[in-house]
Amino acid sequence: MSNVATAIAPAAPPVHRAGPADNTSFAVEFADIGRSFAAKPQHNSQPGSQRGAAARPVLRDVSLTVQPGEVLAILGTSGCGKSTLLRIAGGLDEPSTGSIRIDGSPLNGIDARCAVGFQEPRLLPWRTIAANVALGLPHRIGRAAGNARVAALLELVGLTSFADHRPRAVSGGMAQRASLARALARNPGVLLLDEPFGALDALTRLKMQDLLLDVHAAAPTTILLVTHDVDEALQLADRIILLGADDDADDMAGGRTGATIVQELTVPGGRPRDRGSAELAELRGRLLAGLGIDRHGQARGVAATTTIPHFPY
């Protein structure tokens, strides 16, 4: 892991000399996006009750413009439609209503300007790490340029010495870094990351967050980052949106009406941010409340003796 930091620290970022289309980052505009899925067939449902039932809304009325180079974090409870929104942005799924524009032009299927980092590494087990990263290369790139780019990316994510390993021979954190490198190999104008660090241990996650910041500082692409981790959002994002149902507090995942943007806030201060700052603590409380988590804020002012007795009990 320590070589991640060393690979980045000498700030000559190797990645972005790789192609002519460098330092491009595109705006992403969501216009009234809605997505419904066909209701699951209920095996135990009463006969005659709503056969071929109405579609189940997951997202509705999501309108949002992400600026070029902006890092947007998408927060929400599990199952609220974060991945669905990201998959729509990546052209892997189509919205039921509304439309998406990238750099002003309508998104039509999978787009070479976007790259996706999935929650799971999703590396091809029969390819080496280097060959997996090469999968992300743009198709028109030449062999020599492609190899150079892969080598530079492996250096960036600290996997040079594991280039010839198979995915199953490396740790989860390394696989996730390879997955990030594969997404970066496209030199994407929009980087879509779906809980990319969710499965990692806490320490590795913090290092990966720093790595992502370094990558973004080196080549400021637009990043849409889905996360369920409020602190991760606060640490990485310029702006945070919270997905959920806005009309019914008991219905956090928007099960009946579909989720939409219920909070949107701009995170103050440049990155990297002090992970312990008081300003962020206030935002954290608001976001946690929005996620339906009791912030336990009242305890702060109250004398500690009420909960933790002092020595001569």
Added chain:
Amino acid sequence: MTQTPIAAPATPGTAHTARPARRAAWTSRRGPVILGGALLPLAILLVWQLSITLGLVSVTQLPSPAMVLLAAVDLSERGLLTLYVAISTQRVLIGFAIGASLGVAAGALVGLSRSANVLLAPTLGAIRAVPSLAWVPLLLLWLGFGEQPKITLVAIGAFFPVYTTVSLALRHVDQQLVEAGRAFGLGGIRLFTAVQLPAVIPSVISGLRLALVQAWLFLVAAELLGASMGLGFLLSESGGNGRIDRIILAIVLLAVIGKITDAVVGIFEKWANKKWA
């Protein structure tokens, strides 16, 4: 046997290092495995010989091993043994190559395309249910007594195991990997060669292995009913004139050659599994 290393003097260090130094189980070492596999055939040979020497069966019912060997020598002196083995092997290999290639193609089509699945799978399933011998009269009438009907029947036999395993395996390729491939701009034939095909290679090879076995089964069916050469012909001819020694010879040859071809594909399978799985 497996407990010997534990009985070693229990200094803390050796207890730990004893494990990797421990001898591999006999079932995973090469020499003993080959020897172990040869044990039962040798025992059968022994029982066979004994039952004849002890007069338990008459040599008209069951010729002795020496008589079978003599039959082999006799046939090979007349140049028939190698001819029969060669012609049968050739039919199997050609038919297998044709059937297996068609099986991969049809399996890919049905496994990848929903509409091909709807249109083709029921028919192929029904054809698969036809027993091998049922084809023989039809093929003989249509294709005559030359090589084509035999090779066609072998190809039919080799087709189905490959078709079935490939189409099933393709349907169960990890959809997350396929989606990742698509997300990076792969589609159609490029997606197939980069993600789906490598993912099913281990299944394709086990399908090939089954197909080879089935190819030999169908070959004998073809040669039993309409051939003038080959091991199946040897069987039917010897059945007609009561040469039990030659029948046994043909059976032993089929077993040995079938096992050898299977072992060759097995080696290939091991290599491929290491490379692709």
